Amino acid sequence: MLSGKDIVKSYGSLQVLKGIDVDIHQGEIVSIVGSSGAGKTTLLHILGTLEKTDSGSLYFEGEKMHQLKGKDLANFRNKRIGFVFQFHHLLPEFTALENVSVPAWIAGESSSKVEKRASQLLERLGLSDKMESKPHQLSGGEQQRVAVARALINQPGIVFADEPTGNLDSANATSLHQLFQQLRDELQQTFVIVTHNQELAAMSNRVLHLKDGRWAS
Numbered sequence: 084m085l086s087g088k089d090i091v092k093s094y095g096s097l098q099v100l101k102g103i104d105v106d107i108h109q110g111e112i113v114s115i116v117g118s119s120g121a122g123k124t125t126l127l128h129i130l131g132t133l134e135k136t137d138s139g140s141l142y143f144e145g146e147k148m149h150q151l152k153g154k155d156l157a158n159f160r161n162k163r164i165g166f167v168f169q170f171h172h173l174l175p176e177f178t179a180l181e182n183v184s185v186p187a188w189i190a191g192e193s194s195s196k197v198e199k200r201a202s203q204l205l206e207r208l209g210l211s212d213k214m215e216s217k218p219h220q221l222s223g224g225e226q227q228r229v230a231v232a233r234a235l236i237n238q239p240g241i242v243f244a245d246e247p248t249g250n251l252d253s254a255n256a257t258s259l260h261q262l263f264q265q266l267r268d269e270l271q272q273t274f275v276i277v278t279h280n281q282e283l284a285a286m287s288n289r290v291l292h293l294k295d296g297r298w299a300s
Contacts, residue, residue: 084109084273085130085241090139092125099125101296103139107241110271112263114284117293123277124245126293130275131243132160144240161190165234169246171226173218173233179205179225180214183232190237197236204232208262224255231262235272244276248283260286 085107092100099122107113107130115123128134130141132148141148143163151159173182183201188194205214208228218226227247234242244263248256260283266272276283284290292299 084144085275086142087130088140088142090126090129090141091137092122092129092134093137099296100129100136103296103298105130105291107273107275109240109273110267111288112267112274112276112286114276114278114287114290115293116278116284116290117299121293122296123293127243127245127275127277131164131166132156133166158190161186162237163240165237165239165242167227167230167234167242167244167247169249171218171230173226173229175218178215178217179210179221179229179232182218182229183236186233187236201232201236204235205229208232222255223251224258227251227255227259228262231259235266241273241275244274244278246278247276248278248280256280257282 085105087103087105090100090103090105091098103126115126117123125134129136132141132151136149139149148159174185177185180198180201183204184194184197187197187200202214205211208231210225210228210232213221213225218229221229248259251259263274263276264286267274276287278284
């Protein structure tokens with residue numbers, strides 16, 4: 084599904100990624116682990132097209148992602164990729180339903196169609212009674228579930244998550260882990276997750292260890 088070859092990335096004189104190869108298959112959860120500064124988030128951002136490589140190639144279902152630019156790249160990212168971050172980045176003035184709907188509105192879909200799908204997602208994630216709630220009325224775990232629903236609204240091929248449980252207590256973190264597994268098993272949803280949470284990593288299909296910009300054996 085997703086393939087990266089010889090990915091190199093530097094910031095000034097600091098080389099963060101030193102020739103990374105990676106293959107991600109549909110319907111699997113892959114966790115990327117490693118110490119702080121190992122290059123995990125940089126790699127996740129490159130795989131998710133949020134940052135460009137200095138060199139190397141990136142393919143998504145055979146399409147050359149490393150060659151996309153401007154509006155083509157933005158459209159590809161919006162429609163084919165979902166993101167979940169440590170901080171939920173929900174719009175405070177919007178309801179849960181509206182927050183989930185934003186990526187599909189950006190894609191130009193009709194409001195009625197979008198809101199129906201957003202409602203179904205929120206119901207599936209156990210938030211049927213929170214659709215009209217604004218972020219400040221939701222718990223941390225509920226806000227993160229809204230963020231997951233938002234990542235799924237355009238039915239992306241792959242979801243990237245950067246420390247998704249970093250701000251959750253252990254009970255909510257476990258609940259989110261189980262949700263990822265459920266979405267993988269029921270929808271064949273693919274996840275690539277950067278995490279320090281060993282419990283989450285243990286639930287993955289594969290765990291990749293990054294050390295000093297290279298895969299550790």
